[in-house]
Amino acid sequence: MPEIPVSPPGASLEDLAPAKINLCLHVTGRRADGYHLLDSLVVFADSDAADRIAVAPSDTDRFCVNGPEASGLESDNSAGNLVTTARDWLRAQSDTASPVALTLDKNLPVASGIGGGSADAGATLRLLARLWSAEAAIGADRSEAICNALGADIAMCVHGGPLRVRGIGERLDPVAGLPALPALLVNPRVAVATPSAFAALQDRDNTPVPAMPDGGFADIGALADWLSAGTRNDLASPARQLVPAIDDVLGALRSSGALMARMSGSGATCFGLFTTRKQAVDAAETMAGARPDWWIRATILNADTPVRNRAEQGEAHVEA
């Protein structure tokens, strides 16, 4: 039997680049090069809060950006986009890297603490690794190289969650026993530059994330209680000083009935956890009426198998 090609001529491969949420983010130290050591529990959103990347064989490299948040990026063909940076990095390590047309459907707000650019780069690497048969270049043992070359959030986005993340972002341990988490993501439409949030930190040597209960969590309420009682986002305090609107977002999430509310990453997006998806959707509708200027999305965090497995199962394959 002839081998089935990864992609027939002209076909396009597509994958989700879902928002990354830091359920907690402890800053535990700083390396000599200034990068901070982290301890974080990370989960990913579903298709309600995700960019999309499509790749197709092409006569020459092409890149275009569409979607409601495309205007947040410098320009359609900017050399600085993490999608093209990821493409060029992977190409440098592959003998079979043919030209590609990449399309980014940008739905996540830029510089918002949910790793949109990193998710785009992660999805690009997964897709091109399939197309170019370069899976070894993005394997688990390549996390450190990916973080150093492309960005601290990108290795986790290549892998998908749920993960406990340590080091500067390269040490990834899959986490078992987390339930699916109905959630509301809210951004006040103020960008936070990640270096500014780290630079404004007062204390850099903080305690790590405590051990999770042996039997896991009975339900989302138990997880929310555990997160609230013993974990933190250490970047929340500096980010709130830079962007006071984060306090308004946290207040609105708490008033809307969230089991807990917290900022993700370096902000300004905050998440609230809810017992049911309906509660999250209802809260989104009410909040959107009161704050039409905010970006508000109901989603399910940790809804599915890891992103890498979804792509391998071929669920993300679409015809051009």
Ligand SMILES: C[C@](O)(CO)[C@H](O)COP(=O)(O)OP(=O)(O)OC[C@H]1O[C@@H](n2ccc(N)nc2=O)[C@H](O)[C@@H]1O
């Ligand atoms: C805050 C998080 O989103 C948590 O997941 C990440 O740590 C940020 O990851 P990222 O945006 O991919 O970070 P990079 O693009 O590698 O770095 C941007 C800047 O953030 C700071 N930075 C980032 C990651 C880290 N572990 N320590 C840092 O101090 C550095 O000033 C760095 O110059």
Ligand SMILES: Nc1ncnc2c1ncn2[C@@H]1O[C@H](COP(=O)(O)OP(=O)(O)OP(=O)(O)O)[C@@H](O)[C@H]1O
């Ligand atoms: N494809 C992309 N999508 C979003 N931002 C991009 C992309 N490519 C490059 N960037 C640049 O990356 C920077 C960070 O954007 P991003 O949306 O990833 O921030 P973030 O959500 O705060 O990330 P993190 O949580 O990883 O710190 C912005 O300055 C943006 O211009």
